[in-house]
Amino acid sequence: DTEVTQTPKHLVMGMTNKKSLKCEQHMGHRAMYWYKQKAKKPPELMFVYSYEKLSINESVPSRFSPECPNSSLLNLHLHALQPEDSALYLCASSQEEGGGAVYEQYFGPGTRLTVT
Amino acid sequence: RKEVEQDPGPFNVPEGATVAFNCTYSNSASQSFFWYRQDCRKEPKLLMSVYSSGNEDGRFTAQLNRASQYISLLIRDSKLSDSATYLCVVTTTDSWGKLQFGAGTQVVVTP
Numbered sequence: 001d002t003e004v005t006q007t008p009k010h011l012v013m014g015m016t017n018k019k020s021l022k023c024e025q026h027m028g029h030r031a032m033y034w035y036k037q038k039a040k041k042p043p044e045l046m047f048v049y050s051y052e053k054l055s056i057n058e059s060v061p062s063r064f065s066p067e068c069p070n071s072s073l074l075n076l077h078l079h080a081l082q083p084e085d086s087a088l089y090l091c092a093s094s095q096e097e098g099g100g101a102v103y104e105q106y107f108g109p110g111t112r113l114t115v116t
Numbered sequence: 117r118k119e120v121e122q123d124p125g126p127f128n129v130p131e132g133a134t135v136a137f138n139c140t141y142s143n144s145a146s147q148s149f150f151w152y153r154q155d156c157r158k159e160p161k162l163l164m165s166v167y168s169s170g171n172e173d174g175r176f177t178a179q180l181n182r183a184s185q186y187i188s189l190l191i192r193d194s195k196l197s198d199s200a201t202y203l204c205v206v207t208t209t210d211s212w213g214k215l216q217f218g219a220g221t222q223v224v225v226t227p
Contacts, residue, residue, distance in 0.1 A: 042203060042217030043160065056214065090159055104150065105215060107159040 003027070004108035006091050012114045015081060021111045023074040023091030032074040033105060034066060035090040043090055043107075049074060050096070081115045088112050117142055120206050122218035129194045129225050136190040137221045139204030146216075149180055149187050150205040154220065160203055163189075194225045 004025045013019050023032065031050045035043035048056035049068040063085075065077040074091055088110045094103040122139045129135040141149075149166035164171065166178040166187050177190040191198055204218035 042219055043215075045214055048214075088157075104162050104165060106162065109159050112157075 004091055004093055004106055006089075006108035006111050008111055009109065010112050010114075012116060013078065013081065014116055015083075017081075018077070018079045020078065021076040021089055021091075021113075023076075023108055024072055025093040025106075025108075026072060027093065027106070028071075028095075029093035029106075030071060030096050031094045031103070032068065033092040033094075034064075034074065034076050035092060035107075037088045037090055037110070047076075078113075081113075083115050086113055086115045118219075119143055119216045120204055120218040122202075122204050122221045124219060125222040125224075127221065127223045129191075129198075129223060131194055131196060131225055131227055133194050134190065134192050135194060135223060136188060137202070137223075138186045138188045139206075139218050139221075140184075140186045141204075141206045141216070142185070143206070143208050143216075144185065145208045146185075146206045148207045149178075150215075151176075151178055151187075151189050152203040152205055153200040154203055155200050163202070191223070194223075196225050196227065199223060199225045 007022045033048050034046040036046055037043040045058050046060045047066045052068045063080045067075040090110045091108040092105040094105045120141050127135050151163040152160040153163045154160045164173050164178055166180050170179045175192045179188045201220040201222050203220045206216045
């Protein structure tokens with residue numbers, strides 16, 4: 001079962017709001033990822049967690065704050081976003097990350113975020 | 117120059133026909149290669165990994181040409197459900213966790 005779930009599916013928030021996106025996988029994967037995807041563009045990597053530790057931050061603004069409470073869960077906390085942050089936010093997981101091997105990444109259905 | 121380049125298409129393909137398209141990559145240290153498909157407003161889904169010897173999965177065949185630094189995807193007997201954007205994805209030896217995405221090739225299968 002290659003399932004990654006994300007909630008909520010849609011989110012509309014104002015620029016002063018605080019909200020969180022959630023991602024869960026039960027495949028025993030030890031690496032989890034956040035991506036941002038704008039219309040007609042490929043996904044852009046934001047963060048990578050490996051064994052529950054942040055291993056890659058692609059210079060993402062601090063208004064995006066990731067959290068990995070355990071190996072199955074990944075959150076993205078949002079605060080003081082801008083309208084240009086409106087996008088599809090995708091979570092992905094893979095068996096592992098790094099160590100000289102490459103593992104396929106499996107994506108969740110995404111959260112479509114609109115910032116007003 | 118982009119690290120991964122794809123013809124954006126669209127490739128308009130009659131149902132039952134064969135379509136093939138390529139993806140070129142610029143980094144000779146690229147190590148792993150994948151094809152993902154993405155339907156409109158959906159998440160990317162792994163279609164297949166691409167191995168050095170080439171590989172086939174049903175109607176889909178992927179090839180890797182390291183000398184010319186490109187990978188290809190061929191779809192035989194196209195179905196209407198094959199209509200999607202096909203994303204070429206590459207990783208390099210120094211950034212295993214980072215997928216380099218191409219911009220995607222749109223395929224439209226018509227009745």
